[in-house]
Amino acid sequence: MHLHQLTLYDFRNYADVRLTLPPGLILVTGANAQGKSNLLEAMALLAYGQSPRTSHESDVVRWGATAARVSGEVIHGTGEFGLAVAVGQHGPRQLRVNGNHVRRLADYVGRLPAVYFGVEDLALVRGAPAGRRRFVDRLLSQLSPRYFLSLQQYNKILQQRNAWLRGLGEGRRHDPAMAEMWREQLSTVGGLIIAHRLRLLHQLEQWTIDAHSIIVGGPQAVQMQYAMAESETVPTAADATAHLAELLERLAPRERARGQTLAGPHRDDLLILLSGKEARRYASQGQQRSLVLSMKLAEVLLLRAVKDEAPLLLFDDVLAELDQDRQNRLVEAIPADVQTVITSTEPPPAVAGRRMYRIWVQDGTIIRQAAC
Template sequence: MYVTHLSLADFRSYARAEVALEPGVTAFVGPNGQGKTNLVEAVGYLATLGSHRVSADAPLVRQGAERAVVRAAVRQGERQQLVELELNPGKANRARINRSAQVRPRDVLGIVRAVLFAPEDLALVKGDPGERRRFLDELVVARAPRMAGVRADYDRVLKQRNSLLKTAAMARRHGGRGADLSTLDVWDQHLARAGAELLSRRLELVAALGPVVNSAYERVAPGGGPVELEYRGVAGEGPTVETPPAELYERLLAALAEARRREVERGVTLVGPHRDELLLSLGGLPAKGYASHGESWSLALALRLASYELLRAEGSEPVLVLDDVFAELDARRRTRLAELVADAEQVLVTAAAEEDVPGELTGARFSVAEGLVTRDE
């Protein structure tokens, strides 16, 4: 799978941009602040319905504009599709496939598949657990796009449940009788049902990803491992990939019941996949707090490379995006990364200077400056 054309309207710094793409390596080169990352961010948004740089859509819309449009033509084998997203901050986003009638934005998931590695990915190792949960969930959805609906259901139920708990906690603090909690059992069931499905998919993913991450790390930083991944949750002790969703559902219900008193006191849901953690270890020690800066970079890179390998092994090879990462790597890691990705079906690279693009990555070059994207001859 690869993107043959990218079209932007009022996205980030671009009033309009039209970029024809092809298989192989394409590098966008230009000084910082000129819009290189905006181009690949748009590809990542089509793949995940989110940005790797910001958590909300408003910064993605060009200043002074009401909405932004991201459109891409995608080829997979003999099939070509056109996918379009209209970003409307404060309102519902819109989506179209092949210029047909409007579909739900999440219906476009799976048309563009991409794995994006950027400087922000250092947070996968050094950041809080939410960064690693997001990493898992985005990859879960990439493998099974219908899981976007499960995630949305879980988030909706969690929001409603937290609102009920918050109301109860505030009433208690002010000497009242407390809110009516008779509906909490129903919300528990909804949360456990969606949570069990999400948890099951996460456990399956971690089991599949672990050996691939270890292999990727060995190729990036030979002799530096081993890398181990451990999923740690609150749905009882030791759920594994073999634990059936029905059992996970019962475990979550039991954990919610056990935590109810504390949840009512604090006004927040304390149990569920939104509280779980992916633990990363390197050489038998926790990566967070023990890994050096270089080791942390290599581990973050191994997580993304493993994601790419996993998706490629499951059918459709994703677009590999390397956003301003070569300047962050030493010469050895830079060369190894270039060698590992050179044969990918489509690689999109951004760099501030031509010398930041390793010689192994030959292909199309675009100059990006002052809002213009120009192909070099």
């Protein structure tokens, strides 16, 4: 599978751009602040239906324009299909597949599997739990529409439950029946999410172990563990709903006092261990970066295996942040059938001598394209 054609209209600093992209390695070069990252953001938006760089959709609309549009043609094993995303200054985002309107994001995500790797992702291991949850959620959402729908449903229930809890602190009478209703709803949907995450980790851990041995040049003990907030134990996938319900019941007095939900998928974490120790606390920066590269490579390999199609891989200025050895090992490990797009001010040494398609960007304009 590869993205064959890409069209941008009033997207960031691009007024009107049309590209025909080959499979294989694509290098996007240009000075800083010329639009390299914007081009990759557009590709990620086309794949995910939402930007990986901003939570405010209207940010992608070019200054002075009323709406941005990104569309593309994707070639896969049995043919091709079209995708399009339109984002306005006001009003909801619009998604289309083969020209047909798609109402739910869950029915759009995963059609073009993609792995986006930005500089901020280098903090995946040492950063806050929210980044690791986002990593897991994005991967699972591309694998399972049901998971994505459960995630949306959970966030809606969580928002409503928190509003109810805050109301108790403002003098609203505590109703045990209402408390039970919210606990049951949250634990049912939250349990589904936790079960999906636990099953994913069993697969992701092995892919990460294999990828890590490539990145560092030999085997090391890498483990992934799911950590539930406010719980010393982690249930099996089958027991996740019951475990969360019991946890919420135990936390009920504290939640009423705090006015917020203290346990659930929104507060859980993914622990990465290296040689039996938590990497976030005890691994060096170099070791942490090797783990991040391994996790992102594992994401590519897992999507490729489950989808039976090679995903789109997007490197946004990441290689420049890596030493030469890690650059080389990472690029060498990418399967040949994975369309890989790299942004950089200059060609990274790791891609020197490789066959590639190069795109030169200047001030929101594609000034040159050539096979190299």
